[in-house]
Amino acid sequence: DIVMTQSPDSLAVSLGETATINCKSSQSILHSSNSKNYLAWFQQKPGQPPKLLIYWASTRDSGVPGRISGSGSGTDFTLTISSLQAEDVAVYYCQQYYDIPRTFGQGTKLEIK
Amino acid sequence: QVQLQESGPGLMKPSGTLSLTCGVSGASISDSHWWNWVRQAPGKGLEWIGEIHHSGATNYNPSLKSRISISVDKSHNQVSLKLNSVTAADTAVYYCAKVSEVLCSGVTCLLGFDSWGQGTLVTVSS
DSSP, rough: OOOOEEEOOOEEEEETOEEEEEEEEEEEOOOOOTTOEEHHHEEOOOTTOEEEETHHHHHHHHOOTTTTTEEEEEEEEEEEESSSOOGGOEEEEEEESSSOEEOOOOOEEEOOO | OOOEEOOOOSEEEEEEEEEEEEEEEEEEESSSSEEEEEEEESSSOOOEEEETTSSSSSEEOOOTTTTTEEEEEEEEEEEEEEEOOOOOOGGGEEEEEEEEEEEEETEEEEEEEEEEEEOEEEEEEE
């Protein structure tokens, strides 16, 4: 299985500042046939299903604000949330869908400082 | 807009077979999608269970493969999950989710898990 490791497990950031979450995969998830990194980022708030934020490592899903961005390739990826707002408080997960089984990171809890 | 709605027994006893359905609206089960099941134990992270393609092809998590079956019912536009020999460790919120296939420069690409149901809590307890 491809192991997805997120860091940190939790972080507290002041309103208006930038939050950065890292995700590392145990092997490359760059698809050679289409040059896509099969890496997604999700936001999950209590009592709600996960919400897709980013797919292909850096493509924002429809309706996701521009202050949320993804970067990285191969095995190292980053989710950046700038101008942090109260509504961003949530748990964030990365996921690889390059191989079976699809696997998720352990989650990063984002809070307001 | 695609909407997914899971339904299940809520509470069940150990050793039984869990049966869940995911009703799909706003899309056809026969469209170019993969239909997935993901679960989340209380207070824990996300675990992928398995998926089925509109062609009928399936992929399962090896950790659960011996106990699960995923199928589609085209007449009712729904996806089903069966998990047998359940234990307390199978207590979780079960989600269905859609992954779309698209063409990227002539090659098939998977988008992300872009639509999710609200989830259904299944508790296994005697």
